[in-house]
Amino acid sequence: MVWSGTWVAERLGVELDGDGRLKELLGLALRRNPKRAHLLVSNVLGKHVPQLPSVVRRSGYELGLRVRELLGPEECARAVVLGYAETATGLGHCVADGVGDAPYLHSTRRPVAGAARAGGFEESHSHATSHLLLPEDPRLLAGAGALVLVDDEFSTGNTVLNTVRALHARFPRERYVIVALVDMRAPADRDRLDAFAAEIGARVDLVALASGTVRLPEGVLEKGQALVEEHEGAADALPAPRAERAPVTRAPLAWPDGVPDGGRHGFTPAHRARLAAALPGMAERLARALPEGARRVLVLGFEELMYAPLALGAALEGYLGDRAEVRYSTTTRSPVLAVDDPGYAIRTRLVFPAHDDPADGPGDRYAYNVAGGGFDAVVAVVDSTADTPALHAPDGLLARLSAHTGHVLLAVVPSYAPERSPSVLPAPLRGPAFSSYAPDDVGWLLQDLSEVTLEAPTEEREEAIQSGGAHYAESLPVEYQPSAQYQELFRAALDTSAARIAGAVGTVTETVIAERSPRPVLVSLARAGTPVGVLMRRWARHRHGLDLPHYAVSIVRGRGIDANALRWLAAHHDPADVVFVDGWTGKGAITRELAAAIREFEAAEGVTGFSPEMAVLADPGSCVRTYGTREDYLIPSACLNSTVSGLVSRTVLRADLVGAHDFHGAKFYRELAAADVSVDFVDAIAARFDEVGDAVDTRVKEVLAADRTPTWEGWAAVERISEEYGIHDVNLVKPGVGETTRVLLRRVPWKILARAGAGADLDHVRLLAAQRGVPVEEVDGLPYTCVGLIHPQYTRGATGADGKAVTGA
Numbered sequence: 001m002v003w004s005g006t007w008v009a010e011r012l013g014v015e016l017d018g019d020g021r022l023k024e025l026l027g028l029a030l031r032r033n034p035k036r037a038h039l040l041v042s043n044v045l046g047k048h049v050p051q052l053p054s055v056v057r058r059s060g061y062e063l064g065l066r067v068r069e070l071l072g073p074e075e076c077a078r079a080v081v082l083g084y085a086e087t088a089t090g091l092g093h094c095v096a097d098g099v100g101d102a103p104y105l106h107s108t109r110r111p112v113a114g115a116a117r118a119g120g121f122e123e124s125h126s127h128a129t130s131h132l133l134l135p136e137d138p139r140l141l142a143g144a145g146a147l148v149l150v151d152d153e154f155s156t157g158n159t160v161l162n163t164v165r166a167l168h169a170r171f172p173r174e175r176y177v178i179v180a181l182v183d184m185r186a187p188a189d190r191d192r193l194d195a196f197a198a199e200i201g202a203r204v205d206l207v208a209l210a211s212g213t214v215r216l217p218e219g220v221l222e223k224g225q226a227l228v229e230e231h232e233g234a235a236d237a238l239p240a241p242r243a244e245r246a247p248v249t250r251a252p253l254a255w256p257d258g259v260p261d262g263g264r265h266g267f268t269p270a271h272r273a274r275l276a277a278a279l280p281g282m283a284e285r286l287a288r289a290l291p292e293g294a295r296r297v298l299v300l301g302f303e304e305l306m307y308a309p310l311a312l313g314a315a316l317e318g319y320l321g322d323r324a325e326v327r328y329s330t331t332t333r334s335p336v337l338a339v340d341d342p343g344y345a346i347r348t349r350l351v352f353p354a355h356d357d358p359a360d361g362p363g364d365r366y367a368y369n370v371a372g373g374g375f376d377a378v379v380a381v382v383d384s385t386a387d388t389p390a391l392h393a394p395d396g397l398l399a400r401l402s403a404h405t406g407h408v409l410l411a412v413v414p415s416y417a418p419e420r421s422p423s424v425l426p427a428p429l430r431g432p433a434f435s436s437y438a439p440d441d442v443g444w445l446l447q448d449l450s451e452v453t454l455e456a457p458t459e460e461r462e463e464a465i466q467s468g469g470a471h472y473a474e475s476l477p478v479e480y481q482p483s484a485q486y487q488e489l490f491r492a493a494l495d496t497s498a499a500r501i502a503g504a505v506g507t508v509t510e511t512v513i514a515e516r517s518p519r520p521v522l523v524s525l526a527r528a529g530t531p532v533g534v535l536m537r538r539w540a541r542h543r544h545g546l547d548l549p550h551y552a553v554s555i556v557r558g559r560g561i562d563a564n565a566l567r568w569l570a571a572h573h574d575p576a577d578v579v580f581v582d583g584w585t586g587k588g589a590i591t592r593e594l595a596a597a598i599r600e601f602e603a604a605e606g607v608t609g610f611s612p613e614m615a616v617l618a619d620p621g622s623c624v625r626t627y628g629t630r631e632d633y634l635i636p637s638a639c640l641n642s643t644v645s646g647l648v649s650r651t652v653l654r655a656d657l658v659g660a661h662d663f664h665g666a667k668f669y670r671e672l673a674a675a676d677v678s679v680d681f682v683d684a685i686a687a688r689f690d691e692v693g694d695a696v697d698t699r700v701k702e703v704l705a706a707d708r709t710p711t712w713e714g715w716a717a718v719e720r721i722s723e724e725y726g727i728h729d730v731n732l733v734k735p736g737v738g739e740t741t742r743v744l745l746r747r748v749p750w751k752i753l754a755r756a757g758a759g760a761d762l763d764h765v766r767l768l769a770a771q772r773g774v775p776v777e778e779v780d781g782l783p784y785t786c787v788g789l790i791h792p793q794y795t796r797g798a799t800g801a802d803g804k805a806v807t808g809a
Contacts, residue, residue: 003027004041004049006343011227012220014038018184018212025182025210027345030228030337037224039336040214041345042181045152046310047087048336048346048368050298050327053313059209060091060150063179064098066207067148070177077101078145079177083263084152084159085109085131086333090306092150093263095179097272099148105140106263107131108304109333110358110385112418117571131163136265136418138570141167142606146175154180154208157189161196168200169576170609176204183211228337237340238348239372241403248398251289251379251409253282253312260416261383262307275311283315286379291407294324294376300367300401301330302382303356308413309381316379327375331367331397338368348372350400353393356386367397371404378405385415425568425663428551434668435646436678441534442646443551445565446526449652449665455479474654477745479641479669483771489764490644490677494636494684496760501635502688504617504628505532506696509539511626511703512579512615519546520579523569525590525614526552526666527645528583528738531637531682532617536581538686543693549573554651554664557589557731560597562664566610575609579626582616583635586739587718587730588623588710590614620736620784621714632785634761637681638738641745642669646678717783721753725789732790735783737761743788744768750791751775755782762786 004027008014016022027041027049041048046056068076076099083092083106096104112134135141147167149160160178176197183206185193197204255261256278259271290297299316301309313328320326338349348371351364370378378401382391387410390396401408428443429435435444454476482490512520524533530552540546553565569578585591595612602608614624620632637644649667652658657665718733727733734743743749744765752769754762756778765786769776 002342004043004343004345007339007341008038008344010343012038012223013217014220015215016212017215019210021210022182022212029339029344029346030224032225032228032232032335032337037221037228038214038216039334039345040153040155040182040184041336042152044181044209045087045091046301046306046328047152047330047332050329050369050373053299053310053317053326053328056090056310056328057094057097057314059181060094061098063091063150063181063207063209064095064100066098067095067177067179068099070205070207071099071146073101075146075175078143079148080105080140080143080145081148081150082106082133082141082163083150086304086306088150088152089262089304090301090310090330091152091181093267093307094310095148095150096263096267101269102148103140103269104263104267105133105135105265106304107133108264109360110264110304110356112264134265134418138567139606140266141171142608143171144173146177147173148177148179150179152181154178154183154185154206155189155214157185157193161193164196164200164202164204166574168202169574170570170607172200172202172608174202176202178204178206180206180208181210183208184214186213231337231339238350239404242406245399246402246405246407248392248402248408248410249289251286251411253285253411253413254278255282255413261413262305262416264304265416265418267307279311279315280319282312283319286312286316286409286411287319289409290324290377290379294407296373296375297324297326297377297379298370298373298375298405299326299328299379299381300370301328302380302386303331303333303365305381305383305386305413306330308383309379312379312381312411324376327373329367329369331365333363333365335364335366336368340372350397350404352395352397352400353390355382355388355390355393355396357388365397367400370401373404375405377407377409379409379411381411381413383413383415387412425564425571425661428568431646435648436673436676437534437646438679440547441537441550441682442524442530443549444526444648444666445551445553445562445568445663446648446651446666447658447663448668449657450667450670452657452665452667454649454652454667474652476649476652476667477747479643479649479672481675482640482643486764486767486771487675489767490636490640493634493760493764494681497634497636498684499688499692500633501535501617502685503692503695503699505535505539505685506543506628506689506692507699507703508532508615508617508626508628509536510543510696510700512536513540513544513546514700514704515626516579516611516615517577519577520548521569521573521577522548522550522581523578524550524552524581525555525594526651527642527648528638529581529616530645530648531678532583533581534682535685536615538682539689542686542689552648554653554666555590555593555597556651556653556664557593559653560600561594563597563601563604564661564663566598566601566607567605568663570605570607570610575607576611578610580612580614582614583637584618584736584738585614585616585621585623585627585714586735587715587733588621588712589731591623618736618738622711623714624710625708627708632736634737634764638741640677643672643675644678644681647672647676713783718787721787721789727789727792729792732792734788734790736787737765737785740765740786740788741768743790744772744774747788748791749774750789751777753777753779753782753787753789755785756780758785 008028081096299313619627
C-alpha cells in the first residue's frame with residue numbers, strides 16, 4: 001500500500017514525525033490557501049476520504065471514553081462538549097457519545113433566524129475563519145463543569161486558544177479538555193498552551209489518538225502554491241461519466257420529531273437516546289430504497305451536517321452486513337487540489353454551487369474521492385434548509401453525483417428550529433426611519449412607539465408619580481418647545497463650550513480605548529448618553545480610524561436596564577467589549593442602577609463579562625472612574641430634549657406596550673424636524689477635535705496616572721440638601737447643570753439652588769426658571785454649579801409651573 005502522503009512529501013519535503021499510527025491516520029494534500037499550503041487529510045474523519053461509518057464513529061467514541069476516564073462520571077455529568085465547524089462537527093458528536101452524559105454543541109458558519117448568538121471565535125488558518133455559537137439554551141455554556149473542545153487536528157493551537165480566551169471571559173471555568181484525532185504541535189506551541197493555562201488559572205488536558213509534528217522545509221508555502229498552479233488545470237479531470245445519468249429519488253427517513261439535525265443549537269443525552277431508538281427503522285427504510293444488487297454504497301453528508309449522515313450510515317452498515325459495503329464522507333467548503341495518484345490523498349473532486357443560501361454568498365462546494373470510487377449508489381443526506389432548487393439544478397450536487405454512480409437517493413433531515421424563535425429580538429432601529437442621526441451613528445435597541453399617545457401634562461405626571469399611581473417611565477412629558485430667546489442661548493452656549501466639550505469627548509474616549517478595550521462597543525444610555533456616544537464614535541474614527549459600533553439602550557430608575565437589549569448585545573458582541581456611556585452623573589443613581597441591573601442579569605442569564613462601570617462626559621458627582629471631566633459645567637445637549645438627541649423621546653416602559661420579549665419603547669418626533677439641532681450639535685463639537693488634540697493627549701496622561709476612585713461626594717451632598725430643605729427624598733433632588741435643566745424641562749420644579757458666583761453656565765437655567773416662575777436661590781459652598789429641587793409632595797394645590805396654585809383640569 002502506498003502512503004497517501006507520498007506525492008506531497010516527495011515534492012515539498014514535508015515529513016510526519018511521531019507515533020507509528022500517524023501515516024495510518026493521515027495523508028497529505030495541497031490547497032489554495034495563502035496561510036498554509038499543505039493539508040493533513042484524515043483517513044478516519046469521514047470528511048474527504050470515504051471510510052467505513054463504524055471506523056469513523058469508533059475513532060471519536062474511543063476518544064470520548066478516554067475523556068470519561070480522565071474526568072470521571074461525576075465531572076462528565078457537568079461537562080459540555082464543543083465541536084468545531086465544519087470538519088469536526090461529527091467527530092465532536094461521537095466524542096460526546098463516548099463521554100456519555102454531556103450535552104453537545106458545535107460552532108457554525110451558518111447564521112440561523114431565531115437563534116441568538118452566544119459567542120464566537122476565529123480560526124486563523126482556515127479558508128472561512130468566523131465561527132458562531134448558537135445554543136438554543138444560552139445557559140448551555142454557562143455551567144461550571146469542564147468544557148471539552150473537539151477538533152480533527154491540533155496543529156498550532158491558535159483556534160483552541162482563541163476559543164478558550166473568548167469563552168473564558170464570558171463563562172469562566174476551572175477545567176478544559178482538548179480532544180483531537182492527532183496532536184501535531186511544535187514544541188513552542190506546546191509551551192504556549194501551558195503558559196496560557198497558567199495565565200487564566202485553569203487546568204487544560206489534551207487527549208489524542210496519535211501525536212507528532214509536521215516538518216516543513218523553508219519556502220514550503222511558495223513551493224506548495226507553485227505546485228497548485230501547475231496542477232490546478234487537471235484537478236477536475238474526472239473519470240469518464242456514465243453513459244446515462246443515474247436516477248435521483250427521494251428516500252423517506254421518518255426522522256424523529258423534536259430531535260435536532262445536529263449540534264448547531266445543542267444536542268442533549270435525551271436527544272441521543274431518541275435518535276438511537278429511531279435509527280434501526282430509518283436504516284431499514286434506506287436499505288429498501290437502494291437499488292437491487294448495490295454492493296458499494298456511499299452515504300454522503302453535507303458540510304456541517306456530519307453526525308446525522310454518519311449515524312444513518314453506521315445503522316445502514318449494520319443492517320446490510322455482508323450484503324454491501326457502506327462508506328461515509330461529506331461535502332465541504334474547503335478547496336483542495338485533486339491529483340489522481342495513489343500517493344495523494346485527494347484523487348478526484350466534484351465541484352458544485354452552494355445550495356443552502358449561505359451567509360457569505362454563493363460559491364463553490366466540493367465532494368472528494370466520490371467520482372471514481374466505484375459506488376453503485378450514493379445516499380445524499382442534507383437538511384431541509386439545503387433542499388433548494390440549487391441542489392437539484394443541472395450543475396448542482398445531485399446532477400454531479402448522478403454522472404458517477406448508478407443511483408442517487410436524497411434523504412432530507414428536517415432542519416431544527418430553535419424554540420427561542422418566537423422571541424427573536426429585532427435589529428436595531430436606525431435613522432432616518434427612526435431618529436435624525438445617520439444610520440452608522442447609532443443603532444437604537446428600542447421599539448418604535450411613535451404612533452402611541454404617551455404624553456401627559458407635566459403637573460398630571462408629577463402628581464401620579466409622587467402619589468405612587470404611576471412610574472415616570474410609563475408616560476412622556478410634553479416636549480418643551482424652546483423660545484427664540486432660548487434657542488439663541490443654546491447657540492451661544494454651544495459656541496462658547498464646543499472646544500471644552502471636544503476636549504472632554506477626547507479624554508473619555510482615549511481613556512476607554514486605553515483601559516477598557518482597544519475596540520470598544522459603545523452602548524449609550526438613552527437618551528442623554530446618546531449624543532455623547534455619537535461624539536465618542538466620531539473621535540475614535542477621527543483620531544484612530546476606528547469604526548466603533550454604537551447602540552442606545554434604555555435604563556429606567558427603579559426598573560433597571562433593558563434585559564432584552566443586553567441579550568441582543570451578548571448575542572452580537574463580546575460583553576467584555578461593551579462600554580456603557582452616559583452624558584453626566586448627578587448623585588449617581590443611574591450608576592448604582594446599572595450595577596444592580598448587570599448583577600441581576602448575570603444571575604438570571606448566566607452570561608458574564610458586562611462591566612457596570614460607565615463612561616461619562618462629566619462626573620461632577622465623583623461616581624465613576626471613566627470620565628472626560630469632573631467639572632460641573634453646561635453641556636449644551638442638556639439644554640434641549642429630543643431636538644438635540646436625534647428627535648427621540650425619553651424611553652418608555654409600560655406593561656401594556658412592552659412585552660417580555662420586547663425592547664423598551666420610545667417615540668420618534670418627526671414633526672419636530674424644523675427645530676432639530678442634533679447633527680448640528682455633534683458637528684460643531686467634532687469640528688474642534690483637531691484644535692484640542694494636544695491638550696487631550698496631555699490630559700489623558702494625567703487622568704490615567706491619577707487616583708480616580710469614586711468618592712460619591714455628590715450623593716452625600718444630595719442627602720444633606722434633602723434633609724436641610726425638608727424634602728426627605730433624594731429622588732427629588734437633582735444635582736448638576738444637566739439634571740437641573742431636566743427638572744425645568746420635564747418635572748414640576750420647586751426651586752433652584754445656584755452656587756454663589758456661577759456665571760454664564762447658568763444663563764439658560766436662569767432663563768428657564770424665569771419662564772416657569774421658579775425662584776433661584778444662591779448658596780455658598782454648593783458642591784455643584786446648581787441643584788434642581790422637584791416640588792415635594794406634589795398635588796394639584798401645590799405651587800405649579802407658573803409659581804401659582806395649580807387648579808384641576
